[in-house]
């Protein structure tokens with residue numbers, strides 16, 4: 001498989017203005033990578049379900065979606081979006097093994113992001129305190145929990161970016177790769193460039209300072 005691809009960041013499904021809809025997975029990202037790594041009928045889990053992009057696209061591709069989301073209103077929103085509302089847990093990815101989830105064939109997700117120097121906790125949706133080192137410990141813990149529900153050899157596809165802000169770079173993608181590699185086998189990265197990289201003042205397709213993202217590919221050992 002090629003280690004780079006170009007996608008279009010288009011959104012067919014409008015997100016609710018009443019919810020804070022700043023963090024979104026691109027539908028084309030989900031479609032592309034589920035097409036490469038899964039088959040119809042496979043169970044696909046997003047432990048950071050957000051607004052349900054992974055779940056809704058998975059369902060439209062005849063995969064069976066499962067999700068965990070920390071924010072009650074987002075979890076409720078995702079339940080309304082999918083044909084499998086009972087598969088959506090309002091909960092904490094750090095406690096994943098405590099939920100009644102079946103064994104899944106694939107995980108496709110984007111964890112909450114953090115940059116060096118930030119002091120709020122992304123794993124409590126930017127409430128409470130944390131620091132970058134603790135954040136990376138939580139990333140490791142969340143993906144370790146995930147191991148309990150993955151079938152042997154299951155791919156784990158993680159949408160993440162490096163962040164450049166005000167001239168400072170947080171190598172978030174590389175640090176997440178490093179942290180998750182401690183608990184799942186790292187197969188490598190696929191670079192995603194965005195066809196519709198727009199005006200220079202947007203600082204990259206998603207405002208993170210770069211016009212590319214990564215799909216990090218891990219596997220549970222077979």
Ligand SMILES: C[S@@+](CC[C@H](N)C(=O)[O-])C[C@H]1O[C@@H](n2cnc3c(N)ncnc32)[C@H](O)[C@@H]1O
Pocket residue numbers: 023024025026046047048049050051052053054068069070071074091092093094109110111112113122123124125
């Ligand atoms: C990057 S967003 C995910 C975007 C999502 N994939 C989408 O399609 O829109 C991260 C999500 O993780 C959620 N989150 C933060 N901490 C969490 C935790 N401890 N457990 C589960 N979800 C969490 C946030 O509320 C946010 O919705």
